[in-house]
């Protein structure tokens with residue numbers, strides 16, 4: 444199946460468990476993959492028939508920066524839920540990295556895969 448993706452989307456926000464993290468902004472990097480058949484968009488050359496990655500990037504950034512969050516797992520789950528609810532996609536993969544969180548590691552993060560409920564999948568096929 445086809446995938447529309449965004450790699451290494453930078454989002455600066457208040458993120459972290461500890462008190463010292465609640466008064467600073469830290470950078471998260473997001474990799475997103477949204478599964479959706481792209482054949483009709485390609486055949487018609489119509490942005491309205493695909494998943495607009497610019498719109499996705501804006502909505503994801505707005506969602507994450509709307510309020511402080513403690514866990515990157517929460518970020519990933521919120522993003523996956525929003526993408527499934529607001530875009531015509533059957534499956535999303537969300538990777539949230541927090542570079543700099545562990546000094547001796549290049550980066551740390553979480554990767555989740557979520558699928559649309561069966562009812563939503565049936566709607567998209569018709």
Ligand SMILES: Nc1nc2c(c(=O)[nH]1)N=C([C@H](O)[C@@H](O)CO)CN2
Nearest residue numbers: 458459460461464513514515516544
């Ligand atoms: N699995 C996780 N482990 C940790 C998280 C997290 O969000 N998920 N967060 C922290 C702290 O906020 C850390 O990033 C501060 O440097 C620790 N472990």
